[in-house]
Amino acid sequence: MTKHSTPPGTGRKLTLVVLGLAALITTMLCAFALPSLHSGPHHIPIGVTGPQQTTEGIRANTDADAWDVHVYETTDAVKSAVKDRDIAGGLAVTDHGVDVYTATAGGPSATGALTELGDGLAARYETQAAVHDLVPFTEDDPRGTGLTSALLPMIFGGIFPALILGSVFPGHRGLRTRLTGALLFSVVAGAAVTAVLQFATHSTDGNYWLTALGVTLGTAAMSTTLLGLQALLGMAGFAFGGALMMLLGNPLSGLATGPHWLPTSWAAIGQLLPPGASGSLLRTNAFFDGTGAGLPALVLTAWVVIGVALAFFADRRGKRSAPARPGTATA
Known part of the structure; x- marks a missing residue:
């Protein structure tokens, strides 16, 4: 009769996982509850x-x-x-x-x-x-429902490419393909999301191409960041990036209320994360003809650069760690 023994270190790993999950739930509660409890006009x-x-x-x-x-x-x-x-x-x-x-x-x-x-x-x-x-929502969407509902698809537009492309093109050899696919997807998603907002729900009525460019940049910022974290740290990096976008970036984006309705410190953090910057860029392009788009566009560009840099760092590390092919000379 074979005895099944617990591998060494199982208890420690289980403890770390349980504490990590508890910390994640606590962070999620704080991110959603605290800003709401202290919401109101702030400066x-x-x-x-x-x-x-x-x-x-x-x-x-x-x-x-x-x-x-x-x-x-x-x-x-x-x-x-x-x-x-x-x-x-x-x-x-x-x-x-x-x-x-x-x-x-x-x-x-x-x-x-x-x-x-x-x-x-x-x-x-x-x-x-x-x-x-002076600057109302559109007549067909006077409450701005379409605008506020656009953020979650944009966040998932960052999560899904990293997850799906990682499954279809796995490993080090598929990294550049995944990165290319994420950027191409951002362009297509930006055009599609803006088309729905402008021509289907009539939630926006600004310059279509300007609005689409902003949505593209926001989607690219989230998808490349998640892809880079996944390439560098594996599923742990993907989980961290997803939590950053969904559990922190989403409630602190201020898209539904405007950033001044959140406590100042929370609002500042939210506008430095891709969801908040994406929401601000969408709002300013769709209703203010791009006035004030400089800061959110700069924030999103910085996240794209960070994501691409993480991916290329992972690519170089993968090349160094890859075993030499049979028949190739080694130094």
Whole structure:
């Protein structure tokens, strides 16, 4: 009768796996719960214009933790700043009342909070507040549902290529093929996702090619990073990259609310990760004609470079560790 003995080190490995899974679940809970618990206006930049005494009073009586107030000379200056994404919205106090200028497509939660602020200001002066949405969502998708739902397909568009291409073209010899396939897939996915958003759901109405280019860059940033981590560290690298994108990047992206609705530190981390930068680039290309696209595009380009660099490092390491073929001379 054969006795089955437990291999040495099994207990230690099991302990590490259990602790690692517990840490993963805890991180997932924190990433999803903590930003939601502390969500709200956080240093949202807004503009005000009107009589000097009035604007100074608004600045003095406004919660500095919630609003970052900038004074402008004219109403036109406030409207231009909103369209240029210098501010999230603005208030103009005139003889006729209070005009509230918003950009719902830039952040619906900030729009709601600014509208409430304008209503409160109007009540203080015993007048009415008129809301003017300078950059709304499309008429067919007034709540921006299509835009907010685009992030998960983009994240999975980064996960699936690394997983599937790794199975079809495994090993060191298939690495460059996997990398080429991930980049080609990003181009096709960028065009397809944008086509659905613009022509099927009518959730966006900006320049198609500009929006598609942004989606392509976002998908490439996620797919190449995951592919590079997988090539260098195996399934552990793939799992780490997937957790980074899905469990941290997704809840911190701020795509549904706008980044100013998250605590400042969480929002900053989110915008430095591919999902957050992809969401910001999609928003600015689809509704603001690319105004403010420089930073998210730079972040995504950096992630593409990191992913490609990891893949090439793994490629060189694989060449060094590959055994010499029969019949070849060795130094």
